[in-house]
Amino acid sequence: MRATTLHGDRDIRFTEVPDPVIAEPTDAIVKVVASCICGSDLWNYRGENKITPGMTIGHECLGVVEEVGAAVSAVRPGDFVIVPFCHCDNTCAHCRAGAQSVCENLGFTTSGQAEYALVKQADGSLVRTDGVPDDALLPGLLALTDVMATGWHAAVCAGVRRGGTAVVVGDGAVGLCGVIAARQLGAERVVAMSRHEDRQELARRFGATDIVAERGESGEAAVRELTGGVGADYTLECVGTDQAMKTAFKVARPGSMVGFVGVPHGVNLPVNAMFGRNVGLYGGMAPVRRYLPELLGLVLHGTIDPGPVFDLTIPMDQVAEGYRAMDERTAIKVFLQP
Amino acid sequence: MRATTLHGDRDIRFTEVPDPVIAEPTDAIVKVVASCICGSDLWNYRGENKITPGMTIGHECLGVVEEVGAAVSAVRPGDFVIVPFCHCDNTCAHCRAGAQSVCENLGFTTSGQAEYALVKQADGSLVRTDGVPDDALLPGLLALTDVMATGWHAAVCAGVRRGGTAVVVGDGAVGLCGVIAARQLGAERVVAMSRHEDRQELARRFGATDIVAERGESGEAAVRELTGGVGADYTLECVGTDQAMKTAFKVARPGSMVGFVGVPHGVNLPVNAMFGRNVGLYGGMAPVRRYLPELLGLVLHGTIDPGPVFDLTIPMDQVAEGYRAMDERTAIKVFLQP
Numbered sequence: 001m002r003a004t005t006l007h008g009d010r011d012i013r014f015t016e017v018p019d020p021v022i023a024e025p026t027d028a029i030v031k032v033v034a035s036c037i038c039g040s041d042l043w044n045y046r047g048e049n050k051i052t053p054g055m056t057i058g059h060e061c062l063g064v065v066e067e068v069g070a071a072v073s074a075v076r077p078g079d080f081v082i083v084p085f086c087h088c089d090n091t092c093a094h095c096r097a098g099a100q101s102v103c104e105n106l107g108f109t110t111s112g113q114a115e116y117a118l119v120k121q122a123d124g125s126l127v128r129t130d131g132v133p134d135d136a137l138l139p140g141l142l143a144l145t146d147v148m149a150t151g152w153h154a155a156v157c158a159g160v161r162r163g164g165t166a167v168v169v170g171d172g173a174v175g176l177c178g179v180i181a182a183r184q185l186g187a188e189r190v191v192a193m194s195r196h197e198d199r200q201e202l203a204r205r206f207g208a209t210d211i212v213a214e215r216g217e218s219g220e221a222a223v224r225e226l227t228g229g230v231g232a233d234y235t236l237e238c239v240g241t242d243q244a245m246k247t248a249f250k251v252a253r254p255g256s257m258v259g260f261v262g263v264p265h266g267v268n269l270p271v272n273a274m275f276g277r278n279v280g281l282y283g284g285m286a287p288v289r290r291y292l293p294e295l296l297g298l299v300l301h302g303t304i305d306p307g308p309v310f311d312l313t314i315p316m317d318q319v320a321e322g323y324r325a326m327d328e329r330t331a332i333k334v335f336l337q338p
Numbered sequence: 339m340r341a342t343t344l345h346g347d348r349d350i351r352f353t354e355v356p357d358p359v360i361a362e363p364t365d366a367i368v369k370v371v372a373s374c375i376c377g378s379d380l381w382n383y384r385g386e387n388k389i390t391p392g393m394t395i396g397h398e399c400l401g402v403v404e405e406v407g408a409a410v411s412a413v414r415p416g417d418f419v420i421v422p423f424c425h426c427d428n429t430c431a432h433c434r435a436g437a438q439s440v441c442e443n444l445g446f447t448t449s450g451q452a453e454y455a456l457v458k459q460a461d462g463s464l465v466r467t468d469g470v471p472d473d474a475l476l477p478g479l480l481a482l483t484d485v486m487a488t489g490w491h492a493a494v495c496a497g498v499r500r501g502g503t504a505v506v507v508g509d510g511a512v513g514l515c516g517v518i519a520a521r522q523l524g525a526e527r528v529v530a531m532s533r534h535e536d537r538q539e540l541a542r543r544f545g546a547t548d549i550v551a552e553r554g555e556s557g558e559a560a561v562r563e564l565t566g567g568v569g570a571d572y573t574l575e576c577v578g579t580d581q582a583m584k585t586a587f588k589v590a591r592p593g594s595m596v597g598f599v600g601v602p603h604g605v606n607l608p609v610n611a612m613f614g615r616n617v618g619l620y621g622g623m624a625p626v627r628r629y630l631p632e633l634l635g636l637v638l639h640g641t642i643d644p645g646p647v648f649d650l651t652i653p654m655d656q657v658a659e660g661y662r663a664m665d666e667r668t669a670i671k672v673f674l675q676p
Binding site: 093094097098099101102157228229230253254255256257260263264267268269271272274275276277278279280281282283284285287 | 431432435436437439440495566567568591592593594595598601602605606607609610612613614615616617618619620621622623625
């Protein structure tokens, strides 16, 4: 098949690789109908993670089931499915407790930016739609495979409920989806911390009531002023850097929770401040499968539409252009058409 | 008045100091009827915190209101009161949200091991009893001023509810009170991690169903075995050392919360493991006043009795003996009689 492959720092190609094969009876192969590039792919692209040259890349996709292993019974070839980026059996103790991203049989989509993707634990992971969704719905559904579910996890972990003020640290696709989530889960006021005008505009479209463009101490002061000196009732950390985490703890009101979903890079948690101010931290890799049924309903009914996080659509064979655009921040998130 | 004073490393005395005076109209002075030594006093005693030679010490006491400032209306001279170690106005935004230990007008008892203690924000802080409690109740009520409320905070922050397994890391007075709290809040199984036989026995008396005497990796393995490989539904960290915190994160099941109340000393939080396993951390200095009405009822009705954490009772003028006993771990917690 043809697949996006990574060969070195900023060396991304669309090449011919072996087709994935059913290795376990619980596997399935999905023919990719829509795919995209994730902010976290950039860590590999920029050489900040160790890579294997020639490796396939991409963990977000949806498509049509092509083939299933002997033990797969919940989906059949021809079914249109949402593929959560992390695969789970959805039956182990951790899954049953809602921690599907720590499943005892955890797997990941590893060739999402390709013609075919292998899904481990197909029965536990894949969520079918009734028939093939309209093309216009594809971006919104594709967002469910990672960023929308991840922003949702941040809001759930931060404890967002009816009323109160949520602050979202980070204006990437996940942060923007965090705005949707905070609003949908009932926050009365949603403050998006964003320096970029295009992202500020999208944040407003997604339900942000206030924008704080400043960073660091002045950003923290701005949030304090917006919240009458009290701080945020719910704080969503959607970046993963030490600065973002520090900001999150500074803007969170005493006794509240920071929901964090940014993969930590160089983060030192301020344990004394957490203790002294009674501000907690909860989150991690999103248990996408847990939220998929609910989020799928919200997208299909038009209650939420995370689709606009995709501000650039290109054919998959031009994937290198997409990486460049996201690396240079000329695009928020790139939609890839096979 | 006569008061316990600290003069240097392990140099504790019972000396004559000036009486406390009403400085603010919201102050009150309480004549101490019962007092005690806290594990956290040992940090000062051992020279691990910076001290002012001659300073009074002690933050746990209860007694009779002696004098009140002009703005105090909720208590009167002669009232018997429980004195939370941290004082709060109980009206600011943080207090109203249940974060009384981050009150905008936070104060502390600083001469609890003395004849008189000054209470800031008397109206917000003090909780009256109906009449003078029976002597037999004093230990249980005294525990409410700090350790019982702190153990309760650990259990609340860990999310203890009906069913499931709680693991308590730490067998000091707070950890033992954490056992009471976890049980009272509904945990079906309460695992106390304790190496000391006398504390194990007290933990069982307080409701522990299982004891894990091992520490480090073998202790973690023992908890995993007790929980069918899954880990604890609720984890209470009641020590404050890096080892205790690491153990807490290791025994916590994916998706669960570690409630922490041990004052952190040299703790480095394992942010990557927290992210990867979706284990949160929530807690800090206990908002004692928030829990006092409920806990007072539980003690007065005999539903809980944290009194047995006191295993040594001595006259206050022999306070130095008490510090020595706790320092050498021959006593769990020392009750001081004025």
